[in-house]
Amino acid sequence: MQRKPVVLAIVFFFGVLLPGISISRAVAAERPNVIVIMSDDQGGGDYGFMGNPVIRTPELDAMHRRSGFLSKFYVSPVCAPTRACLMTGRYNYRTRCIDTYIGRAMMDSDEVTIAEFLRDAGYRTGIYGKWHMGDNYPLRAMDQGFQDSLVHRGGGIGQPSDPVGAEGKYTDPTLIKNGEETPMKGYCTDLYFDAAMDFIDESARADKNFFTYIATNAPHGPFHDVPEALYQEYRKVDFSPILVNQLNPKRLEQESDKLARIAAMITNIDQNVGRLFKKLDALGLSENTIVVYLNDNGPNTMRYVGDMRGMKSHVDDGGIRSPLVFHWPAKVAAGRSSDVLSAHIDLLPTLLDACGVAVPDGHKLDGRSFLPLLTGDATSLPRRQIVLQTHRGNEPQRYHHFALHEEPWKLVHPTGFGKESFAGEPSFQLYDLSKDPRQSNNLAKQHPDVVQRLKQGYDAWFKDVSSTRPDNYAPPRIVIGTEHERRSVLTRQDWRHIQGRPWAGNSNGVWLLEAPEPGSYEVELIFASDPPAGTATITVGKLTETLEIPAGQRRGHVTDLSLPAGQLTLAVDVVFDGKTQGPHQVILTRRDK
Structure with a gap:
């Protein structure tokens, strides 16, 4: 770090x-x-x-x-x-x-x-x-x-x-x-x-x-x-x-x-x-x-x-x-x-x-x-543009679900927050909010010059914010095994989703971790409801550990792992009745320090 x-x-x-x-x-x-x-x-x-x-x-x-x-x-x-x-x-x-x-x-x-x-x-x-x-x-x-x-x-x-x-x-x-x-x-x-x-x-x-x-x-x-x-x-x-x-x-x-x-x-x-x-x-x-x-x-x-x-x-x-x-x-x-x-x-x-x-x-x-x-030291400030964009997915897509504001104009492309991407060419909407705060009258065809100018502003903004760091949109990693947090509770909130609907019971994902030094850890698997009997496979790099999951037991599924230093990916595949899913939570506790 x-x-x-x-x-x-x-x-x-x-x-x-x-x-x-x-x-x-x-x-x-x-x-x-x-x-x-x-x-x-x-x-x-x-x-x-x-x-x-x-x-x-x-x-x-x-x-x-x-x-x-x-x-x-x-x-x-x-x-x-x-x-x-x-x-x-x-x-x-x-x-x-x-x-x-x-x-x-x-x-x-x-x-x-x-x-x-x-x-x-x-x-x-x-x-x-x-x-x-x-x-x-x-x-x-x-x-x-x-x-x-x-x-x-x-x-x-x-x-x-x-x-x-x-x-x-x-x-x-x-x-x-x-x-x-x-x-x-x-x-x-x-x-x-x-x-x-x-x-x-x-x-x-x-x-x-x-x-x-x-x-x-x-x-x-x-x-x-x-x-x-x-x-x-x-x-x-x-x-x-x-x-x-x-x-x-x-x-x-x-x-x-x-x-x-x-x-x-x-x-x-x-x-x-x-x-x-x-x-x-x-x-x-x-x-x-x-x-x-x-x-x-x-x-x-x-x-x-x-x-x-x-x-x-x-x-x-x-x-x-x-x-x-x-x-x-x-x-x-x-x-x-x-x-x-x-x-x-x-x-x-x-x-x-x-x-x-x-x-x-x-x-x-x-x-x-x-x-x-x-x-009261000023009644106005220099004219500016503000861009607001958010949608689902691992990386922002240009023009997907954004609004650009420059008084009195609003350039918007409302493609939907729940989607990871949109297909086809963007269809921009333009509104004069000083006259039309409810956005009832799309002026994009009447003012193509304004649309083009604001689009250029958006393009410059998107390029700028997307180049803040190398690998700008890589997810942050959870750092384990330090004095700051010896016991790390890993939840579905922060896993990288790979299977099913993200929070559904049958879903699965992996956690991106970083260990500053090698260490010995207790690993506990937790389930949200009483599970049937099954088998859990824990994988970190080349390390693999298998746990038998007794029926009806939500907690107490514990094993020990010696983890190396560096960037790690923790995966837990649990098989119940022939179907694979992830646990509800995983608790990693550093034992050797």
């Missing part, structure tokens, strides 16, 4: 602070604290202040009234790409994080995150909730700058990366506390905010600046476990005002129940935001603490998105727009807003700008600071 270079300097009004020189208490007191809150699958219309007549968000509505606001803020169509862009200020295609699962939601460990920047600038850093860019060393949040970490694995609770015995538990979940599986009591969103407020309180008592990232997995599905009292309230609500499509009575009943569950989760987040502000008030920190709120992509159903169209996974505006609420009373006047084109890649440079942390020459960011728009 290569060490990351020192990439920052701290710049204050009186000069430059070199790395390694301590910051005086007086200087630190002038810097803002930072809290970023990002919900999961809450759409851009799921707020009272965005005109939603059904879902209650009184605390966020009040925050919006007290804050600065970006009304034209873009995110990626799905989870992990947005998170990579937000954490690095770089397009996710530069980071190797290109999809949401099967090894492609892992961010290269050489990327420098906002947590690393702020940690090295003297901030305490903590994450609470969803990371979704790698569950093992060196890819975890705790390896990427976060000094305190309470997270779930994978892309959400209720996925194959759940700790065994705690599958799907939003209430009383088992979370990962600084690398250790930790059973908790309470509802997951409440637990994240509780832990974040404890971290803030500890930081205040230590007289330390803090960066707190609260990334809820709500209102992401599954929807079986939601705040009960709020759910019962919303069951009585008529959701027809926020439905996009007409539904038959049975389907309407099902959709209304799902929306009641989603709305309950959203209002629960809102209540926690209110608790957070009360905590800041009690600590006397509200004035000089930046609190940012956004959602990671469009809504997880076809529902109200204001004057736009689309939902999660779409590159129409309803799938990639988020309100950006920026609360900083010390510098940003209540009610100040901007409609200048901005995106997730801009949040890191904006927060570093606010905190006086400069990115050195040679470290490439794609984003830019929008802080002058909110402080």
Whole structure:
């Protein structure tokens, strides 16, 4: 593993602070604290202040009234790409994080995150909730700058990366506390905010600046476990005002129940935001603490998105727009807003700008600071293009499922997130969003010159982001057997899929590993349900080990392997009733060190 270079300097009004020189208490007191809150699958219309007549968000509505606001803020169509862009200020295609699962939601460990920047600038850093860019060393949040970490694995609770015995538990979940599986009591969103407020309180008592990232997995599905009292309230609500499509009575009943569950989760987040502000008030920190709120992509159903169209996974505006609420009373006047084109890649440079942390020459960011728009130092910024592209597969395809924005234009090729590729020649759509936010009038034939110019811009962007590294889209590897993680839990979230549907019971895949040195390991195979009798073959390079799997036994299938140093591929082929599949999880534990 290569060490990351020192990439920052701290710049204050009186000069430059070199790395390694301590910051005086007086200087630190002038810097803002930072809290970023990002919900999961809450759409851009799921707020009272965005005109939603059904879902209650009184605390966020009040925050919006007290804050600065970006009304034209873009995110990626799905989870992990947005998170990579937000954490690095770089397009996710530069980071190797290109999809949401099967090894492609892992961010290269050489990327420098906002947590690393702020940690090295003297901030305490903590994450609470969803990371979704790698569950093992060196890819975890705790390896990427976060000094305190309470997270779930994978892309959400209720996925194959759940700790065994705690599958799907939003209430009383088992979370990962600084690398250790930790059973908790309470509802997951409440637990994240509780832990974040404890971290803030500890930081205040230590007289330390803090960066707190609260990334809820709500209102992401599954929807079986939601705040009960709020759910019962919303069951009585008529959701027809926020439905996009007409539904038959049975389907309407099902959709209304799902929306009641989603709305309950959203209002629960809102209540926690209110608790957070009360905590800041009690600590006397509200004035000089930046609190940012956004959602990671469009809504997880076809529902109200204001004057736009689309939902999660779409590159129409309803799938990639988020309100950006920026609360900083010390510098940003209540009610100040901007409609200048901005995106997730801009949040890191904006927060570093606010905190006086400069990115050195040679470290490439794609984003830019929008802080002058909110402080009143600027009413506009230079015209730019922003590209948002995400689809399934191991490597991005040119023109597949992208949107390019350059005010007022939107060039889009909506070929579908669920597909690995598209065939034939691209058929671009062009919209003037200043006149047509719902994208109803395709102007591509009327303005072929604009289409061609924006296409050239996209081509230059795609070439640039695809050439960041040699072998730019190679999946990152899990590093095993180090002091940082002696016990590595390998799940279907991060395997390289080779057979069946990726998470189906009969599917299979392999894990890409790296061992810095030879070592002796215990290998345990885990199954999601009681298996029939079978045989498992474990293969690592030229090493092969066979295990007999007794019927009805989910755990305890253990053997020892001596693994060499270097890049390794771990395969486990389990034969039940003449059919081959993979295990649910594999646990590798270093034994000789």
